[in-house]
Amino acid sequence: LVRVRSKMVTVTGNICRLTLRSQNLRLSYAINVPYSTMSSIDSGNVNFITIRKNSQCSYRSMNASIPVKSSMGSARCFSSKSANKSAATNNTEDKQIDGPYDYGYQRIDERFKDGKPTLLYAKAMPNDYASMRHEQILQLCAEGEAKAFREAVIRNVMAVDEVEYKDAAVTFVEISKVNRKWMTIDYIPYKIGLSAAVISGVASFPLVFHLKTVHAFNERYVTADIPEPKDLETWLEVGS
Incomplete structure (x- = not known):
């Protein structure tokens, strides 16, 4: 098991498994390093490489190579790490599985099972404006939804008067009556x-x-x- 320390350019050898950085996913590949494996390594999104026993894996970095011995058999890899590489860049790369174009992957989502929502997730669906997040309310307000305006005013009353939703709704009714007094x-x-x-x-x-x-x-x-x-x-x- 060899820890990958930097971005690779070329890869040769008999790789049997890669451990990606994002969510520590494990993807098995065939031998002779398929293109998907090379792409993952080249983008710097591979954290570990598992090499078959008595085989050899060599890759060349853009900087000076540092030899690293594998813990499995006689496999050997070379890696390097740029001294000026910032931590922000590493965090950005960790969020991607296969580089900037990782559209082909479907990440595991516990809210769905077999492509359908679970019962727990279905019960969590908001059925009223009062159950929606602020972002959803503001989006509906931008679209001109009258009930969303009402909900936004009620939440503003809650924040200003520091009261619960029930009391804020009563205040909204009073505001509505005053607003329509001379209508x-x-x-x-x-x-x-x-x-x-x-x-x-x-x-x-x-x-x-x-x-x-x-x-x-x-x-x-x-x-x-x-x-x-x-x-x-x-x-x-x-x-x-």
């Missing part, structure tokens, strides 16, 4: 316009199609010439 006055112009439109629409039918109503309206306001009686025999002729 009736603001609605008056819209109500007048809507009422006038409805009344005018209903009154337009007899003023157009009812003969007696048309005559009365014409005598008082229009004073237009009246057609011949033969042209006013039906309500459609009156309307035309």
Whole structure:
């Protein structure tokens, strides 16, 4: 078992197992170093290399090589480590399995079993706005969801007044009542316009199609010439 200390360029030999840095995963490979193995080692994401007994593994680093003997048989590897390599770079590499393009791996997730959510994870699903995280509430607020606005205000009241959710909900109801106190006055112009439109629409039918109503309206306001009686025999002729 040989600990890999630096980024490798080339690998030859009979490797039987690699231990990756991320979550200490173990991936078995065939002999003769397949391309996936070389890619993992080249990206610096391999922590240990297990070599078959009486075989040899050699790799060349970009810097000076330091010989390291394997604890299994006569296998031997060479590794090196840059003195100027920062710890931040190592932490970044540890998060990747196969370099910057590790899209082909599916990490183990205890929330799912056989590609389906577990019962425990399904029970944890939020069924109300009050059960959602702040990030979800803010996202819904950005999308214009009214109930998300309500939940955001309640949580703000909790933080400012230092009260529990139940008391904050009562405060929100009071805020809503005060906010709508003078809303009736603001609605008056819209109500007048809507009422006038409805009344005018209903009154337009007899003023157009009812003969007696048309005559009365014409005598008082229009004073237009009246057609011949033969042209006013039906309500459609009156309307035309």
